[in-house]
Amino acid sequence: MDRAADRVHLCDTVRKERLDKLLVEKGSVRTRERARALIMAGRVAVEGKIIDKPGTQINGDAQFQLQGEDSSYVSRGGKKLEGAIKAFGIDPKGMVVMDVGASTGGFTDCVLQKGAQKVYAVDVGYGQLAWKLQKDPRVVNLERKNIRYLPREEVQEETDLILIDTSFISIEKFLPHLLGFLKKGGAILSLIKPQFEVGKGEVGKGGVVRDKALHEKVIDRISKFSRGLGLKVLGVTESSLLGPKGNKEFFIYLKKENEKDGKTKGTRTS
Structure with a gap:
């Protein structure tokens, strides 16, 4: 009886901590900021279960694992963008950039590390941007x-490059509005997420769009829409990393020109 009581007592006194704090205490990552980014990216498993909320209370003796290789960016979005700017030969050095759908700030972190002069990080959410970026x-x-609905006066100057990583909305809904923030000759590099571009009936089981024909249909539609706005389609490439649930995603690279050029055709880099 006494031994059983002792065991109960020991179990009851196991200290619980926030998951982000535990990752730092156990030496898995160096900073709480980095821990939060990994957790929110779905890369931390506790006792085999993915936990995506940094404030989740976890037993101090719980076993946890980091999924995949660590990154030098605050979120995996930085690695996605790195692959795209390499594919298109973009050099952000000295640029004024707008990051639409900034979230934790993976895109922002990437272009800053590559020399961007300034970044306007825009998001409908609150409190998501990594502390080091704040x-x-x-x-x-x-x-x-x-x-x-972002007023033009919120951004003090025209931007050289606009980055887009948004969810649950087609980029066609706001792309025309973005042109007012982009200087002549400026560029847009946007993720195309087929799961948010096709009709509801075309999204497969688990929220994944697997049909390559649908991928092509979405890319062609957005390319045509962009040309209709006077943008030149410089290319399209598949993202080096899959999106949530294994969805394939694509980057489209656009340039703002003087006149509409409906004859310009996009090229695939991969």
Whole structure:
């Protein structure tokens, strides 16, 4: 009886901590900021179960694993963008950039590390941007801002490059509005997420769009829409990383020109 009581007592006194704090305490990552980014990216498993909320209370003796290789960016979005800018030969050095759908700030972190002069990080959410980016004087944190209705005066200058990583909305809904923030000759590099571009009846089991014909249909439609806005389609490439649930995603690279060029055709880089 006494031994059983002792066991109960020991179990009851196991200390619980926030998951992000535990990752740092156990030496898995160096900072709470990095821990939060990994957790929110779905890369931390506790006792075999993925946990995506940094504040989740976890037993101090729980077993956890990091999924995949660690990254030098605050989220896996940075690695996605790195692959795209390499594919298209984009050099962000000295650029004024807008990051639409910034979230934790993977895209923002990537272009800053590659020399961007300034980044306007825009997101409809609140409190998501990594702390190191909130503190960075080169970052203007425009949170709680819906890009569809963002006033022009919120951005002090025209941008050289606009990055887009949004969910649950077609980029066609806000792409025309973005042109007012982009200088002549500026570029747009946007993720195309077929799961948010096709009709509801075309999304497969588990929220995944597997049909290559649907991928091509979405890319062709967005390319045509972009040309109709006077944008030149410089290319399309598949993202080096899969999206949530294993969805294939694509990057489209656009340039703002003087006149509409309906004859310009996009090229595939992969």
